Amino acid sequence: MRRPCKYLYDDSGHMELTKLERMDTMGRLAVRELYKQMQSQIILELQDDEIPCTECKGMRFIYIEKDGKSHFEYCRRCYTGKLYVCRHCGEKNKTNYCNCKESREERSVKYRMQVTQKEIEAFKTAKKIHYKDYDGKFILKDSDYVKDLDDVAEWIKDLLREGEEPPEYLWATEKEPCFSINLYDIIYDKCEDGYEYMYERLNTSSPLLKQAQKLITQWEEEQGDSLCVYHETSKAVIIKDLVEEIRKEIQSEQSI
Ligand SMILES: [Zn+2]
Numbered sequence: 701m702r703r704p705c706k707y708l709y710d711d712s713g714h715m716e717l718t719k720l721e722r723m724d725t726m727g728r729l730a731v732r733e734l735y736k737q738m739q740s741q742i743i744l745e746l747q748d749d750e751i752p753c754t755e756c757k758g759m760r761f762i763y764i765e766k767d768g769k770s771h772f773e774y775c776r777r778c779y780t781g782k783l784y785v786c787r788h789c790g791e792k793n794k795t796n797y798c799n800c801k802e803s804r805e806e807r808s809v810k811y812r813m814q815v816t817q818k819e820i821e822a823f824k825t826a827k828k829i830h831y832k833d834y835d836g837k838f839i840l841k842d843s844d845y846v847k848d849l850d851d852v853a854e855w856i857k858d859l860l861r862e863g864e865e866p867p868e869y870l871w872a873t874e875k876e877p878c879f880s881i882n883l884y885d886i887i888y889d890k891c892e893d894g895y896e897y898m899y900e901r902l903n904t905s906s907p908l909l910k911q912a913q914k915l916i917t918q919w920e921e922e923q924g925d926s927l928c929v930y931h932e933t934s935k936a937v938i939i940k941d942l943v944e945e946i947r948k949e950i951q952s953e954q955s956i
């Protein structure tokens with residue numbers, strides 16, 4: 701059992717630790733020393749922008765002594781024993797992801813380049829269709845709804861008037877119904893939350909149900925494209941001729 705009195709005073713009035721406390725202290729000292737020695741032995745593989753963590757020096761955990769107690773805990777300064785020094789702002793981060801303006805800009809440029817490169821590759825191998833041979837919809841950037849050719853022509857006109865160059869192609873799209881309601885499936889699923897053999901006890905061959913399903917399917921058909929979502933396909937619709945036509949149109953308007 702620990703003695704409640706921890707300290708004794710010698711003749712000179714200096715505080716002295718009890719034997720037990722000395723042992724505790726020595727133990728902690730030994731651990732502290734060991735921790736320091738371990739820290740000094742760590743050899744990290746560091747890239748140019750990496751430094752050992754300023755807190756744990758690469759150990760990933762730290763030795764804490766507080767109120768006569770001690771423990772190890774995970775280093776909160778780092779994840780991997782290293783810190784990443786941002787080459788733009790010098791900030792030391794836990795990962796190589798810095799949130800400074802320059803880093804954000806650098807990431808977005810890199811991302812745009814990757815997207816462009818991917819797009820160029822995709823276009824190279826794409827099946828190409830002239831816009832006059834395509835009667836599907838188009839997906840335009842910054843627009844939530846699909847567009848038809850007239851909308852695309854308007855969009856091209858706007859771009860040209862603003863001095864921007866429209867693309868030479870747009871991706872063809874294909875539509876797919878977003879959902880289709882099957883009453884039998886819904887009832888079956890709902891029965892899963894009920895009691896055993898619930899579905900079997902229901903009259904699912906009722907003409908009422910058949911009628912309801914028929915009405916729902918009819919309603920779905922009535923909704924047409926509004927019930928569909930569109931995806932870009934790997935076919936490219938070449939709109940270059942359309943762009944040139946509109947460009948000429950604008951030029952002739954301006955020359956009047
Ligand atoms: Zn650390």
Ligand SMILES: [Zn+2]
Binds near residue numbers: 786787798799803
């Ligand atoms: Zn930075």
